[in-house]
Amino acid sequence: MNLNRTLSFLLAIISTATYAQNSNNLQTYPKLAGYVGILHPIATFSSAGTESNFNHYYAVGMPTGINIWKSSKIGFSAEFVPTIRVENGTSKMSNFLFHPGVLVALGNGFTFAGRAAFETSGRYGLTPVLNKTVIKGKSTNMFAALPLPIRFGNDRPATLGIGFQFGISF
Template sequence: MRQCIILTGCLAVLFTSTVYAQSKGATDGFPLKITGYFGLVHPVATLQNSDIKMNFDNSYSVGFVSGISFQKNPKFGYSLEIVSMIEATSHSSTVKNIVIQPGVYFPLKGGWTITNRFSFETNGRYGITPSVGKVLVKGNHPVSLTLPLPMRIGNEKDFSIGTAVLFTVGI
């Protein structure tokens, strides 16, 4: 966990620092854009040990996403997400997990974005989460739809891969 915090801090400094020459400030014609967002992620299915677990089988899980993005140039940016996962059954509900996800994103034409994140879960699992997203509503508070593909290992469990649907609103 300590290495994750140090890595995240180093990446944040790397992507947000500005270096100036002796004679003139270098801006590359693209100002630093810092944006925040929040949203909901709905896991759909997870494959582990040849067993597929659907979200509504025995419980319902939903994640509350908050994130911040730093874009230094038009080709890529850095993003940090924190996701609180809640699991509800017919008898109770609980915070199942907190997921910390630093990563890089690559904006494409037409409002599409490809993102790859490192993922660190408080339950001891870790891995990567590649995703593809699309801005559905542009403006001051853009609405996006993203399809993440979480891949996890660790905590003495076998490899798992899942699918989810993420809706976000920019702030």
């Protein structure tokens, strides 16, 4: 296949829209959505013990992401999360997380996100997330989410955490 045919083929694929009909309106897929939020880690459990936020330090994440819905049921998400840690009167960016994953619409405003996790701290793992749209608007939605990070690596014991996230999608 020559270069012109290849470019024409790719342009045709990119410009072709797939439509899904529902009773109220016409949805076009793929559908792109962005979001921003605030993440509060609550606790982390490991064989070394339990570590809780708000005890000797305060950590907060600021997730920003892009969701690409292939259909009304399944999509892809890429999330980026810088984390700030405040401890002993000083604050710093302590970690940056790249969080790609799959989205599955569960109905009634619930979505499951199955994410891979790659941290600048040297840790890696998985994060299952249960997300719920709590306020649905015309062009924005408010959501709450419950992430359960599972982490390995960097010569530390495996951990399971729990957090609370809320934000706005647009």
